[in-house]
Amino acid sequence: MGKRFSTLGGIIVVALGLFALIEPDTLMSGSLGSLDVNQQEVRVEMRDGIHLAADLYLPAAEGPFPTLVRKSPYTRERRSEAAELFATNGYAVLVVSQRGRFGSEGVFHQSRNEGWLEHPDGYDTIEWAARQSWSNGEIGTYGISSDAQWQLSTAPTRPPHLRAMFASYAAHHRIGGRMERGVHTSAGPTWHHNNDAMPRPLRTPEDYNSWLSDWERTRLPFIASFLHPEIVEQFVHNAYDDYWKEIDPATRYSDMDVPIYHESGWYDRYVRWSFQNFNRISREGRSQKTRQSQKVIMGPWVHGGDIPPETETVRFGPAAKIDRLDLQLRWFDFWLKGIETGIMDEPAVRVYLMGADRWLEGDTWPLPGTEYIPYYLRAGTEDPTGSLNDGRLLKQPPDSETPDEYLHDPYNPIPTIGGHGGFGRMWTMGPQDHRPAESRILTFTTDVLEEDLEVVGEIKTRFFASSSAPDTDFVLTLTDVYPNGYSALLRQNVIRGRYRLSQEEESLLEPDQVYEFSFSLDAIANLFKAGHRIRISIASSSFPSYLPNPGTAGPMHLVTHAVTARNRIYHDSRYPSSIELPIR
Secondary structure: OHHHHHHHHHHHHHHHOOOOOOOOOOOOOEEOOOOOEEEEEEEEEOOOOOEEEEEEEEEOOOOOEEEEEEEEOOOOOOOHHHHHHHHHOOOEEEEEEOOOOOOOOOOOOOOOOOOOOOOOHHHHHHHHHHHOOOEEEEEEEEEEOHHHHHHHHHHHHOOOOEEEEEEEOOOOOHHHHHEEOOEEEOHHHHHHHHOOOOEOOOOOHHHHHHHHHHHHHHOOOOHHHHEOHHHHHHHHOOOOOHHHHOOOHHHHHHHOOOOEEEEEEEEOOOHHHHHHHHHHHHHHOOOHHHHOOEEEEEEEEEOOOOOOOOOOOOOOOHHHOOOHHHHHHHHHHHHHHOOOOOHHHOOOEEEEEEOOOEEEEEOOOOOOOOEEEEEEEEOOOOOOOOOOOOEEEEOOOOOOOOOEEEEEOOOOOOEOOOEOOOOOOOOOOEOOEOHHHHOOOEEEEOOOOOOOEEEEEEEEEEEEEEEOOOOOEEEEEEEEEOOOOOEEEEEEEEEEHHHOOOOOOOOOOOOOOOEEEEEEEEEEEEEEOOOOEEEEEEEOOOEOOEOOOOOOOOOHHHOOOOOOEEEEEEOOOOOOOEEEEEEO
16 A cells, blocks of 8 residues: 555645645633633543543533533634523533534544444533533533534433433434435535535545545545545435435434424425424434423524525515524523423424414424315416416316426536525525526416415425436425515425435436426425415526536446436326425
C-alpha cells in the first residue's frame, strides 16, 4: 500500500487544492453581560477517550440544577439565546459540538456517531452531564434539525438519566431529506459544503490509505472519491438497505422510552417523518408512559423557524406565530422540575389550518372525522395555454381519454419553486407561485370551488405512467390556485421508477410499458376557500430540490451521461389515475 501511496501522492496533493477547511469560530467564555448567567468551556469525555468541546451555561445561583443538553455539528454560538433563556429559568445547559466538529476530537460522521453503533456519543454525553456536580441528574434534550436528529438516534439507547426530549424538525438522515424514494436530493452535498465538512479526512498516510481502499472498492470517478466518505456512502446506497437500516431510528421505536415533543412545519422537509415518529412511538414505545407522552405540533413554518413564509398573495394571521421557547420551558418544567404547567392536559396533536388562521387539535393523527375523496385526472383543452395540457381534476372517473405526454431532459430540468427552500435556503421558501414551472409540465385543476373545502391529512396518489427510459422520476406538486391565478405551492414529492414497488429492491422499467405508481405527497392542513381551485401537476424533475434522474439503467453513483425520456400519464377507464384528498 505504501508504494501505491507514493505513486498517486502528487496527484492527490494537487487535488487537495480544490478543498479548504475553515477554522472553528473562537469560543465565548465568561459572563454574558447583564444576563444572570455564567458561561464556561468544558470537555466532555466519551467512553473511547475522545473529548468533545462544550459550552456550559449555569444560573448564577446555588446548584445543582436540572440539565438540558444540545448537541450540534454547527457552531455552538448558534441559537445561544435558547441556552441563555433556559439558564435564567434555573437550568444548567450543556451545548456540545459533535465528534470532529468545532474543537471536538475524533472524525465527524453525522449519521453514525450519536446512536447505538461504535460511538454512542449521545448516551455518553447525557450520562456524563448527569455525573457532574452542577447537575441534579434530571436530563432533558433539545435542538433543531441536526441538533434534533441526534435525539432520535440516542432515544433507543435509553440513557438512565434522560427524562424528556424536545425534537424540532427532526428526521432520519436518509428519509428526512437526503434521499426520497431512491431519489438523491441536494440536501446531503449542500449540508456538508455549508458546514465545511465536504473534504474527507486526508491528514495522515493512514487517511490516504483509507481513501485509496475506498476508491478501489467503490470504483467512483477519481475526483468524486475525494468527497466526504459519508456522501460517497449515501450515493452508493441508493436502496433502503442494511447501511440505512442500521442507523434508522424507525427500526428502534420499541426501544424508545422517553416523552418527546415533536415540532415541525408545513414548509419543512420533515412533515411525514414528524407524524410517523409521533404515531409509531405512541403505538410501539417501550412503556405505556412513553406511548401516552408523545406530542406533535405542525405550524405554517419553514425548516427551523416558527415564523410563516408569507408572500404578497398568501398571508398568515396572528395565530401562525408561537413562542417555541415558552413551549419548551413548559415541557421541561413538567418533566424535569415536576411543575404542573398544564402541558400534559393539552391535546397530543396540534396542527395549523392554513387559509383559516386557526389551530386544529386532537389526540391522534390523522384527526378524526376525515373522509378520503378521490379526484380523477382528466383530459384538458385541445389548445392548452397555462401548461402542456391544462388538464382537469374531477370527482367523475374517466371513460376514454388520450394519455398526456412530455419529454424529460435531465440536462434541462424543471426548476424548484417554493416549499422548504433546501439546505442553505438555496431558493425562496414557502407558498410561492408555481406557474413559471407549470408552463413546462402537466397540470390537472378542479373547477372553481363553490364552497370552502377543509383538507387535513395525507394526500394519496395513484397514477399510471410509462417511459421510454428504463428509469425515470415523477414529481407531483399540489397547489392552491387563487382567483387571480396565483398557484400557491402546498406540497411536492417524488417517486423513482426503479423503486416504485419497494425502496429496498430495484425493478427497472420496460420501455413504454404502463405501470402503476402509488405514493403519498405527505400531509397538509389547508382550507381551500370558495372561489379557489385545487391543482395537481406532474413532471419528472424539480431541480435543485431533487438531483435529476439520468434515465439510464446503471448504478446511480457511476453514471456518466443522461438521456431524454418520453413520459406519458394515462387517465382512462382502464388506467384511472387519481389523487385522494382527506376532507373534513
